Amino acid sequence: MLYQDLMTRLAIGELVILDGAICTEIKQRSGDSGHGDLAVTRMVESPDLIREIHVDYIRADADVITANTYSSNGPAMSKDGLDAEMSQSITRLSVELAIDARNTSQVNGVLIAGS
Numbered sequence: 881m882l883y884q885d886l887m888t889r890l891a892i893g894e895l896v897i898l899d900g901a902i903c904t905e906i907k908q909r910s911g912d913s914g915h916g917d918l919a920v921t922r923m924v925e926s927p928d929l930i931r932e933i934h935v936d937y938i939r940a941d942a943d944v945i946t947a948n949t950y951s952s953n954g955p956a957m958s959k960d961g962l963d964a965e966m967s968q969s970i971t972r973l974s975v976e977l978a979i980d981a982r983n984t985s986q987v988n989g990v991l992i993a994g995s
Contacts (some may be wrong), residue, residue, distance in 0.1 A: 886991055898993075899937035899945045902930065909933070919978075920951050920962060920970055927977055934981030938990055947978040950995040965992070 889896055897969045906912070909929060918967065923930045934945050951957065952971040954964035978992045 883927065885989065889943075897941055897944045899934070899942040902933060902946070902948045902950070905933045905936075906930075906934070906952045919948055923948050923973060923977065925977075927973070930974075931981045931984065934978050935985050938981065938985040938987050942989045942990065944993050945978055945981065946993045946995045948974040 886896065906919060906922045906929065910926075912922070930948055937945050949971050952967055952974055954967040955979065957967055957970070958964040975994070982990045982992065
């Protein structure tokens with residue numbers, strides 16, 4: 881249903897607001913300059929931070945938030961020296977945090993995308 885609503889909004893030329901970058905927000909809020917795996921390591925170490933970022937984007941009127949999945953694929957995790965076997969569980973955690981943020985915000989109609 882939400883997908884159809886989004887498609888209808890897009891078809892009639894209505895504005896749809898997407899969230900912003902997760903890793904940039906992690907860096908700004910934590911003061912960590914980090915490297916490629918920062919989004920994944922911070923998600924595992926500080927899931928509340930990721931949830932808070934999602935909630936803040938929702939409160940800023942984002943219609944679509946993006947689960948923190950950009951670096952959770954096996955090749956990216958291997959490149960950053962992380963266990964690629966954890967890819968599936970990390971991706972699941974990313975989506976669960978986004979869903980939890982949507983539920984916490986109590987804002988109806990927010991969609992969750994992967995990246």
